[in-house]
Amino acid sequence: MATYKLLLLPGDGIGTEVMAEVKRLIAWMNSHGLGSFETEEGLVGGAAYDAEGVAISDATMALAQASDAVIFGAVGGPKWADVPYEARPEAGLLRLRKDLALYANLRPAICYPALADASSLKREVVDGLDIMIVRELTGGVYFGEPKTIVDLGNGQKRAIDTQVYDTYEIERIGRVAFELARKRGNKVASMEKRNVMKSGVLWNEVMTALHAREFKDVALEHVLADAGGMQLVRWPKQFDVIVTDNLFGDLLSDVASMLTGSLGMLPSASLGDVDPATGTRKSMYEPVHGSAPDIQGKGIANPIAMLASFAMALRYSFGLGKEADFIETAIAATLDKGLRTADIKSDGTTVVGTREMGQAVIDEV
Amino acid sequence: MATYKLLLLPGDGIGTEVMAEVKRLIAWMNSHGLGSFETEEGLVGGAAYDAEGVAISDATMALAQASDAVIFGAVGGPKWADVPYEARPEAGLLRLRKDLALYANLRPAICYPALADASSLKREVVDGLDIMIVRELTGGVYFGEPKTIVDLGNGQKRAIDTQVYDTYEIERIGRVAFELARKRGNKVASMEKRNVMKSGVLWNEVMTALHAREFKDVALEHVLADAGGMQLVRWPKQFDVIVTDNLFGDLLSDVASMLTGSLGMLPSASLGDVDPATGTRKSMYEPVHGSAPDIQGKGIANPIAMLASFAMALRYSFGLGKEADFIETAIAATLDKGLRTADIKSDGTTVVGTREMGQAVIDEV
Ligand SMILES: CC(C)[C@H](C(=O)O)[C@@H](O)C(=O)O
Ligand SMILES: CC(C)[C@H](C(=O)O)[C@@H](O)C(=O)O
Numbered sequence: 001m002a003t004y005k006l007l008l009l010p011g012d013g014i015g016t017e018v019m020a021e022v023k024r025l026i027a028w029m030n031s032h033g034l035g036s037f038e039t040e041e042g043l044v045g046g047a048a049y050d051a052e053g054v055a056i057s058d059a060t061m062a063l064a065q066a067s068d069a070v071i072f073g074a075v076g077g078p079k080w081a082d083v084p085y086e087a088r089p090e091a092g093l094l095r096l097r098k099d100l101a102l103y104a105n106l107r108p109a110i111c112y113p114a115l116a117d118a119s120s121l122k123r124e125v126v127d128g129l130d131i132m133i134v135r136e137l138t139g140g141v142y143f144g145e146p147k148t149i150v151d152l153g154n155g156q157k158r159a160i161d162t163q164v165y166d167t168y169e170i171e172r173i174g175r176v177a178f179e180l181a182r183k184r185g186n187k188v189a190s191m192e193k194r195n196v197m198k199s200g201v202l203w204n205e206v207m208t209a210l211h212a213r214e215f216k217d218v219a220l221e222h223v224l225a226d227a228g229g230m231q232l233v234r235w236p237k238q239f240d241v242i243v244t245d246n247l248f249g250d251l252l253s254d255v256a257s258m259l260t261g262s263l264g265m266l267p268s269a270s271l272g273d274v275d276p277a278t279g280t281r282k283s284m285y286e287p288v289h290g291s292a293p294d295i296q297g298k299g300i301a302n303p304i305a306m307l308a309s310f311a312m313a314l315r316y317s318f319g320l321g322k323e324a325d326f327i328e329t330a331i332a333a334t335l336d337k338g339l340r341t342a343d344i345k346s347d348g349t350t351v352v353g354t355r356e357m358g359q360a361v362i363d364e365v
Numbered sequence: 366m367a368t369y370k371l372l373l374l375p376g377d378g379i380g381t382e383v384m385a386e387v388k389r390l391i392a393w394m395n396s397h398g399l400g401s402f403e404t405e406e407g408l409v410g411g412a413a414y415d416a417e418g419v420a421i422s423d424a425t426m427a428l429a430q431a432s433d434a435v436i437f438g439a440v441g442g443p444k445w446a447d448v449p450y451e452a453r454p455e456a457g458l459l460r461l462r463k464d465l466a467l468y469a470n471l472r473p474a475i476c477y478p479a480l481a482d483a484s485s486l487k488r489e490v491v492d493g494l495d496i497m498i499v500r501e502l503t504g505g506v507y508f509g510e511p512k513t514i515v516d517l518g519n520g521q522k523r524a525i526d527t528q529v530y531d532t533y534e535i536e537r538i539g540r541v542a543f544e545l546a547r548k549r550g551n552k553v554a555s556m557e558k559r560n561v562m563k564s565g566v567l568w569n570e571v572m573t574a575l576h577a578r579e580f581k582d583v584a585l586e587h588v589l590a591d592a593g594g595m596q597l598v599r600w601p602k603q604f605d606v607i608v609t610d611n612l613f614g615d616l617l618s619d620v621a622s623m624l625t626g627s628l629g630m631l632p633s634a635s636l637g638d639v640d641p642a643t644g645t646r647k648s649m650y651e652p653v654h655g656s657a658p659d660i661q662g663k664g665i666a667n668p669i670a671m672l673a674s675f676a677m678a679l680r681y682s683f684g685l686g687k688e689a690d691f692i693e694t695a696i697a698a699t700l701d702k703g704l705r706t707a708d709i710k711s712d713g714t715t716v717v718g719t720r721e722m723g724q725a726v727i728d729e730v
Contacts, residue, residue: 076560085566090561094561120486120490120598120599120600121485121486121487121598122485122486122487125485141506141526141528141561141562142561144525147562148563149563149566149567152532155532156531156532156533157531157532158529158530158532159528159529159531159562159563159564159566159567159568160509160527160528160529160563160564161506161527161528161562161563161564162525162526162527162528163506163524163527164523164524164525165523166517166521166523166524167520167522193612195441195453195455196455196459196506196507196612196615197524197526198512198513198514198525198526199524199526201514202514202522203524226615226616226618227619229616229617229619230619230622230623232620233485233620233623233624234623247558247561248616250558250561250591251591251594251613251616253591254591254592254594254595255594255595255597255598255620257595258595258598258599259598263595
């Protein structure tokens, strides 16, 4: 059995609380011969700033580069509202994404049957929902230059952000989306604002050409991002795979999260290219939710998004698809039993804390 | 009674169909002494391109400048998918917004009681909803330069869009939002991505300062735009006035539209500054929906968004608030009677076409 090196970065707030459950899951898998994982731990976000004055240190970045996968909790909180922009907690996350070249962010939005009543949407709208949002993660307005604020004098400032996309960046994320679609519902919806943005025009053009060249067997549809957001709320089951840019992906995946009952349910994988020499790829796994300072320290955070993110690591980084299935099935079974953390509670269910929910999932595996 | 000059720009697709109902409403108001309106008509969008080779001609722009308000239908459609970028139908709309300096886009999202079951959200989530989205409309990534696609050779292109915001642009839209809030629920949620975008940092800073200086009596909350999109779906009634930039406003208002049952229900007003000399302001009124080529020519489009947009014109451009109330009450009464266009139909209601719905509203006024 191959041994994999994991770098655990709990971060801030509930990040450390949900990471504790992953650690127990890893220990359990190690001791039951379901895997062989070595873990190291590092600081990121506000925790790193407090200890080291940066949102992530070069030493931690080196650990990340040397690991087989990074397991990431969450960063940020009001405590760091006034730290310099370059050292804000989110900068640690953005550096990891950029320096590891994790351009493909996979955000599944799955509505577990037991939670079909937990969302603000009608049951029939979300029941059985299973969509995959493929978000470009290392380009666009997140990283384009210039990105600056200039002082114009007379109390006036000018802020500038730049969205940049090159053909190859759009092509490689498109390829990820089309390949995923082939293993799923065979449909891709590409979302941009070509009627307003030049990057939308190029995005549309590159997706169309890639589709015609390599993926004619997959159905491709172009949707304006604003209409896409609307359709996600109106009738989300029309979608299979959605591919979109960094900023639209950020917004649309948060909207999609509400279809699943709670942000506390949603895992994500961030992947780089497969290295042809080793057959491996850089990768990071994180829950879509943030550090939730309001519930930090209460032991009530939902660990499911974090545990499901670890399941994605098994599937996408280590070829342990069967083991990933175990975990996902265990999550569904735990929910079917009526166990709920506070964020997904409803009439007739039993409310438990982070630790109990984590243990219940491990018990089911 | 003052006489007002209206420029009607029906545009493309169902734009002409819903505009026909506004024309009949105007004629009815004129003949019943409820107002005195002179109308002219012009071409915009694909219709203008077909006739004049541009998305809006200088002559039509001159009419718009000379009018007291522009009433706009909708533009675009697959027919014009391949026209040059600068002449695409949307360019006509964008030129009107920019050249008339209509920086404040007001998009109310109101859930009429009769439609509380028509949306994909649960009744309790949307019933009684009344929020106002204030979208900045003449800045940001819509108009910033550079906005271009450059050829890098080797089959590679680079697309660039630029988001630019100056202090004064943020301040004036903030002022619109705070002033509106004072007449409503006295709460403003300002949405941006300060954790990623410099324009978000400046936006946040300017709103905070403006609030401290002039609007301490209004509650101000800062919400990250992705979290804002999520909250709009989770529990929209937490919001009163939302103020946000051009691109986020585009997406968030489309998401919000789904809370009201149908995009066919949503009006909007786009306003410039009040001219201190005349006390008047440039303005344009348009439904949030588009040209809907799929239902064009069938006579089934919902005219309510267009009629409600005209009501906003009465309120915001002509000080005819009472008359605006008449129209809005007539719309609610028509819905209460069970009349529905196809987009909002449900069990036990009577489905009617554009003309019948328009007439029913006029009959109620
Ligand atoms: C924390 C923040 C920088 C991040 C983003 O905007 O990408 C988050 O919202 C996400 O979606 O992962
Ligand atoms: C048609 C398009 C240019 C426009 C926009 O993006 O602003 C539309 O989506 C809107 O919201 O009015």
